[in-house]
Amino acid sequence: xxxxxxxxxxxxxxxxxxxxxVLPRRILARxxxxxxxxxxxxxxxxxxxxxxxxxxxRFVFQLAYLAVAGLGFVxxxxxxxxxxxxxxxxxxxxxxxxxxxxxxxxxxPFMLLEVSEFRQFRLxxxxxxxxxxxxxxxxxxxxxxxxxxxxxxxxxxxxxCVVFDLYAHDWVISWGHDTVQRTLTMAGTNLLxxxxxxxxxxxxxxxxxxxxxxxxxxxRIVLRSLCYISMALSVFLVTQAADDIYRLAHLNAxxxxxxxxxxxxxxxxxxxxxxxxxxxxxxxxxxxxxGA
Amino acid sequence: xxxIIDIEGTEPLFAQLIAQVKKAVQDRSLKPGDALPSIRQLxxxxxxxxxxxxxxxxxxxxxxxxQTKGYRGTFIxxxxxxxxxxxxxxxxxxxxTTTVGELRGAGATDSEIRIAFNTVMADRHQQGx
Numbered sequence: 001x002x003x004x005x006x007x008x009x010x011x012x013x014x015x016x017x018x019x020x021x022v023l024p025r026r027i028l029a030r031x032x033x034x035x036x037x038x039x040x041x042x043x044x045x046x047x048x049x050x051x052x053x054x055x056x057x058r059f060v061f062q063l064a065y066l067a068v069a070g071l072g073f074v075x076x077x078x079x080x081x082x083x084x085x086x087x088x089x090x091x092x093x094x095x096x097x098x099x100x101x102x103x104x105x106x107x108x109p110f111m112l113l114e115v116s117e118f119r120q121f122r123l124x125x126x127x128x129x130x131x132x133x134x135x136x137x138x139x140x141x142x143x144x145x146x147x148x149x150x151x152x153x154x155x156x157x158x159x160x161c162v163v164f165d166l167y168a169h170d171w172v173i174s175w176g177h178d179t180v181q182r183t184l185t186m187a188g189t190n191l192l193x194x195x196x197x198x199x200x201x202x203x204x205x206x207x208x209x210x211x212x213x214x215x216x217x218x219x220r221i222v223l224r225s226l227c228y229i230s231m232a233l234s235v236f237l238v239t240q241a242a243d244d245i246y247r248l249a250h251l252n253a254x255x256x257x258x259x260x261x262x263x264x265x266x267x268x269x270x271x272x273x274x275x276x277x278x279x280x281x282x283x284x285x286x287x288x289x290x291g292a
Numbered sequence: 293x294x295x296i297i298d299i300e301g302t303e304p305l306f307a308q309l310i311a312q313v314k315k316a317v318q319d320r321s322l323k324p325g326d327a328l329p330s331i332r333q334l335x336x337x338x339x340x341x342x343x344x345x346x347x348x349x350x351x352x353x354x355x356x357x358x359q360t361k362g363y364r365g366t367f368i369x370x371x372x373x374x375x376x377x378x379x380x381x382x383x384x385x386x387x388x389t390t391t392v393g394e395l396r397g398a399g400a401t402d403s404e405i406r407i408a409f410n411t412v413m414a415d416r417h418q419q420g421x
Binding site: 131203204208 | 295
C-alpha cells in the first residue's frame, strides 16, 4: 500500500464518519431536543402527524444513515483487500468514482428527511385553521441577507477559477476541452444555487406558522451557505484544473472525498450550527386559546 | 410594517390590502419613497392569488398612493399621504346619487335608470375604455 492510498483511506474513513454518522446524529439529537423541549401536548401545531409516525420516520432515517455508513465501510474493505486499482482505473490510481459515487449515496438519507419535511409543511398548511394571514410590507432583497462582500467573493472565486483554468491550459478555448466542460459544469451548478437562493428569498412560505424573524434568519443562513458552497465548488475545480500542470492525478480521489465533506459541512453542518433552536419562536406552534 | 388580511372577512381581499396600505401611509408607518414588496412576494407570503395583489397594486397606483419604477420595484408615492384621502368610490357614489335623484325627479323609473346604467356600462366595455 502506497502513502497516497493510506492518505485516501484516512480521508475516506473521515467521509464515512462525517456524512453518515456525525451529521445525521447531530440532526437526530436536534430532533430529540425539540421533541423533549417542545412536546406535542404543548405545541400541537409543530406535529401535524400522529406521534407514532414521528417514531417511524426517526427509525427510517436512523436505519438509512447507518446502512449507508455500513455500506461505506464495506466499500472501504473492498477497496483495500479486493479491488485491483492498477487495472480498475486507467491511470492506475484509486479512482475518484469511489468517493464520488458513495458521496452521492450518503446524501440520500438527508434528501429523505427533506422530502419528509416538505410533507410536514404541507400537512401544517392543510391543518392551519387561522383565517388571518400576515406578511411584511417590505421587499426582501438579496443584499439584506448576504453581505455584498460575500457575493463579490463568490463571483470572484468563479471568475478566478475560469481564469486559472484557462491559464493552466494555455488559454485554449475549444468545444469539448476540459476547461470548457469545467466552466459549463460550474456555471450550471451556480445557476442551480442561484435558483435555490431565489426560491428561498422569494418563494412560497412553506411553514404557515413561522414568524418573519425566523424566516429571515433561515433565509440568511441558507443564502450564506449557498455562497460558501459556490466558493467551495470553485476551489475544487481549481484543484481539478491544477491536476494537469502539477500532476495531481494520484490525489484526485482524496480531493473529491474532501470536497464532499466540505459540501456536507457547508450545507448541513453550517445550517444546523447556525440555526439554533433557542433562537426559534416556538410559541407560534402552541394551541390557540379559545376566544383569543 | 406588517399587513394582516382576513381571508374569511366580508371585505374583498384586494380592498383589505388597499385599505391597509393607505392606513399605513396615513399613520406614517410607510413614508414616501419606501419600497414595497413585489406582487409575487406579497402574494406568496399571504398565500393569495397574484391577480388579487396585482389588482390592489393597480388601484393604489391609479390613486397615486404607490408608483412603480420599472425593474427597481414599487414605492410609496411622494404625494401618497394627501392622495390617500381621495376615495374614488365615494366620489362615484355621490355623483350617482345626484344623477339618480335628478332622473327620478324627471319621472324616470328605477328599472329605466338601471337599464340605462347597464347600457352605458356595456357600451364602455365594448369600446374597451
